[in-house]
Amino acid sequence: MSRPVDLANDIGEVLLTEEQIAARVAELGRKISADYAGKNLTLVSVLKGSLPFMADLMRQIALPLRIDLMEVSSYGGTATESSGLVRIIKDLSASISGEDVLLVEDIIDTGLTLNYLVRYLRGKNPASLKICTLLDKPARRLVEIPVDYQGFEIPDQFVVGYGLDYSERYRNLRFVGVLRPEVYSSLG
Amino acid sequence: MDHRNLGDNQAEADPMRPAFAHHSEAELARILSFYEVRWQYEPDTFPIGWSLDGAVIESFSPDFYLPDLDLYVELTTLKQTLVRKKNRKLRRLRELYPDVRIKLFYARDFRMLLIKFGRLGLLDELSGTTGQATPPREPAAAAIGASADGMAGADADVAAVAAEVAAEAHVAPDAGRAGRGRRRGRRRRSAARTAAVMRVDAASFAGPAPA
Known part of the structure; x- marks a missing residue:
């Protein structure tokens, strides 16, 4: 890395404040609680x-629930280029x-990624499978997948934080911000 | 060369991998394959302009078709004049074939995708003239596989039309999708004649294969 990360100055614009995110997550939690009652x-x-979002969202859902975590390789990651295909790095821990x-x-x-995951999870025979996303950037959509719960629709900008x-880097920001374009060219 | 059966997640291993006209197309093919989205490279050509006697004078061959999504994808990574040209073709395509789903992937979209995937080093290679790499092919195949992305200037436009017309004439695109009707045969014959004349121009753009 040729340039030190500057959490305060690398962000050109705060797109969503901590308060806006919290309020929307609470709304989503209420809606999900109503929709999944008895399920x-x-x-x-x-x-x-999605770790911060998951942590906040689950605490806004007033239902008994289970959680599980997955991790999939991303295109361009050096560890996965040899296979040439997306790989499950961490699978579900329970059926x-x-x-x-x-x-x-x-x-x-x-x-x-979502398209891959949906196909993968459907193969595990859930009773139902829906999608909740904090941020939706429809302008860049290649694979159309219906989103059941959407936090915010955002413009086509490179965002970091939350x-x-x-x-x-930047995962620990408490807000969602737009990264200054000049940062792209200086971080490896 | 008929690309119709190529590229279904076999791009890296398949010796018959399509000869992409531009590095950006090859990179998008790798991305699609990585996420197990089946793709076909330039499988169909859509006539979008005819002369008064019914000959095809303009057509459009989207870069990719994603069969599982029934979606065409066109990449634009070159200069603004070509983007405008593609936008115009896209509008015409949508007017003539309203059932065809097509997504135009702009240079900005592609750049952001590469940034997201940490492929920053590829950005300079994939845009502008340095991203151009029209691989060597037989004249007919060159005409079929070429696209405006791999060329520049007015000659490129001519060659691109020649390529698209040739594709219409030789690849026999999905008959159920484009160019239907009784005039199709006449258009094809006319297109083939046009292609035969223009093929040399298209082949002249052949260059080294992408790395």
């Missing part, structure tokens, strides 16, 4: 980006057969 809800989160699964995502843009990273 066997399992939240499946996709590491690493979701017969469960009402809600896939919790941080952001949907192209839909490529779990979202660039080069594994």
Whole structure:
């Protein structure tokens, strides 16, 4: 890395404040609580980006629920280039057969990862499978997948914070911000 | 070369991998394959302009078709004049074939995708003239596989039309999708004649294969 990360100054614009996020997550929690009353809800989160969202959302859902975590390789990762295919780095720890699964995502843009995950999870025979995302960037969508719960629709900008990273940095920001373009060219 | 049966998640291993006209297309193919989205490279050509006697004078061959999603994808990574040209073709395509689903992937979209995947080093290679790599092919195949992305300037436009017309004439795109009707045969014959004349121009753009 040729340039030190500057959490305060690398962000060009705060897109969503901590308060806005909290309020929306609470709304989503109430809606999910109503929709899944009496069901066997399992939240499946996709590491690493959706971790803060998952942590906040699950505490806003007033229902008994299970959680599970998955991690899939991303295109371009050096560890996975040899296989040439997406790989499950961390699989579910328990069966979701017969469960009402809600896939919790941080952001949907192209839909490529989500498309893969949905197909993978459907193969595990859940009773139902729905999608909840904090951020939706429809302008960049390549694979159309219906989103059941959406936090915010955002413009086509490169955002970081609240779990979202660039080069594994900025995940710990409490807000969602737009990364200054000049940062792209200086971080490896 | 008929690309129709190529590329279904076999891009890296398949010796018959399509000869992409541009590095960006090859990179998108790798991304799609990585996420197990089946793709076909330029499988169909859509006539979008005809002369008064019914000959095809303009057509459009989207870069990719994703059969599982029934979606065409067109990449634009070159200069703004070509983007405008593609936008115009896209509008015409949508007017003539409203059932065809197509997504135009702009240079900005692709750039952001590469940033997301940490492929920053590829950005310079994939845009502008340095991203151009029209692989060597037989003249007919070159005409079929070429696209405007791999070329530049007015000659490129001519060659691109030649390529698209040739594709219409030789690849026999999905008959159920494009160019239906009784005039199709006449258009094809006319297109083939046009392609035969213009093929040399298209082949002249052949260059080294992408790394």
